[in-house]
Amino acid sequence: MSTIFITGSSSGIGKETAKLFAEKGWTVIATMRTPEKEKELTSYENVKLYPLDITKPEQIEETVSAVLAEHEVDVLFNNAGYGMKARFEDMTEEIMWKSINTNLLGMVRVTQKFIPYFKAKRSGIILTTTSLAGEMGLILDGVYAADKWAVTGLCEMLYSELAPFGIQVKTLVPGVVKTRFVMEQIPNEGYEEMVKNQVQLLIPDMEQVEDASEAAQDAYTAVTDGDKDRMCYVTGKRAKELYAKRQEMGGEGFRRYVRNALMQKEEK
Numbered sequence: 419m420s421t422i423f424i425t426g427s428s429s430g431i432g433k434e435t436a437k438l439f440a441e442k443g444w445t446v447i448a449t450m451r452t453p454e455k456e457k458e459l460t461s462y463e464n465v466k467l468y469p470l471d472i473t474k475p476e477q478i479e480e481t482v483s484a485v486l487a488e489h490e491v492d493v494l495f496n497n498a499g500y501g502m503k504a505r506f507e508d509m510t511e512e513i514m515w516k517s518i519n520t521n522l523l524g525m526v527r528v529t530q531k532f533i534p535y536f537k538a539k540r541s542g543i544i545l546t547t548t549s550l551a552g553e554m555g556l557i558l559d560g561v562y563a564a565d566k567w568a569v570t571g572l573c574e575m576l577y578s579e580l581a582p583f584g585i586q587v588k589t590l591v592p593g594v595v596k597t598r599f600v601m602e603q604i605p606n607e608g609y610e611e612m613v614k615n616q617v618q619l620l621i622p623d624m625e626q627v628e629d630a631s632e633a634a635q636d637a638y639t640a641v642t643d644g645d646k647d648r649m650c651y652v653t654g655k656r657a658k659e660l661y662a663k664r665q666e667m668g669g670e671g672f673r674r675y676v677r678n679a680l681m682q683k684e685e686k
């Protein structure tokens with residue numbers, strides 16, 4: 419039986435992934451900031467809850483060491499994240515730090531802890547939830563955009579750096595998924611029309627917003643498809659379309675396409 423270690427398992431994509439892997443017979447190390455509040459995952463015999471706030475290095479040390487003393491881990495799924503919506507000039511130090519500390523440094527800390535372990539056993543998969551916001555420029559994403567691009571870049575770098583040790587590095591790239599992911603809102607005056615256009619670009623059909631269970635299914639595919647060469651798993655119909663458009667148009671063409679779509683004026 420294989421074992422997956424998941425960060426941010428208390429809700430959304432992390433929780434659905436924990437449930438799916440458990441149902442497929444895996445041992446799931448479901449980590450979260452407040453395991454004492456968890457009511458659903460406790461009903462699975464093969465799901466083990468551990469406390470983990472990825473902004474706390476000492477807790478990462480403690481939890482990862484405790485887990486590795488008891489379990490052989492095959493997959494690390496870096497999934498925890500924090501979002502914001504702000505005009506770039508309005509981001510506070512506090513919000514910027516929370517974003518970088520969670521999305522970028524949190525992922526770095528947990529991954530660093532697992533690399534020597536995976537290197538020693540010469541196998542392992544590191545799957546990380548990035549975002550379409552790490553593949554294209556979406557307005558008002560603030561430092562979240564930088565974090566997700568940075569994490570995408572890190573994964574691409576590690577894809578080669580860890581390959582000689584049999585470690586596979588993969589990304590799960592969601593567009594818009596129905597979860598309780600709320601991007602911290604800071605007033606966005608002056609961007610009302612662009613925001614409407616951006617929502618239209620990302621969600622042309624509200625009926626088709628992706629469920630977290632679909633993202634979990636794609637996480638499962640990324641881990642189990644046996645494809646040692648593929649890094650990027652875009653999840654969700656619209657995200658796949660936009661990602662394909664970027665490949666097809668190239669970086670410059672796609673950037674212009676997005677900017678023009680966001681700047682379109684509403685017909686009166």
Ligand SMILES: NC(=O)c1ccc[n+]([C@@H]2O[C@H](COP(=O)([O-])OP(=O)(O)OC[C@H]3O[C@@H](n4cnc5c(N)ncnc54)[C@H](OP(=O)(O)O)[C@@H]3O)[C@@H](O)[C@H]2O)c1
Nearest residue numbers: 426428429430431451471472498499549594595597598599
């Ligand atoms: N939903 C979308 O549309 C979307 C799109 C693109 C990318 N994503 C990415 O998908 C991932 C999962 O988000 P989701 O959509 O499933 O939203 P979600 O339901 O809000 O889940 C976010 C998870 O991250 C956890 N978390 C936040 N800060 C943490 C910290 N410091 N340490 C440990 N855990 C922490 C949350 O835990 P608590 O319960 O303790 O807060 C929660 O379990 C994130 O990386 C997000 O950036 C989501």
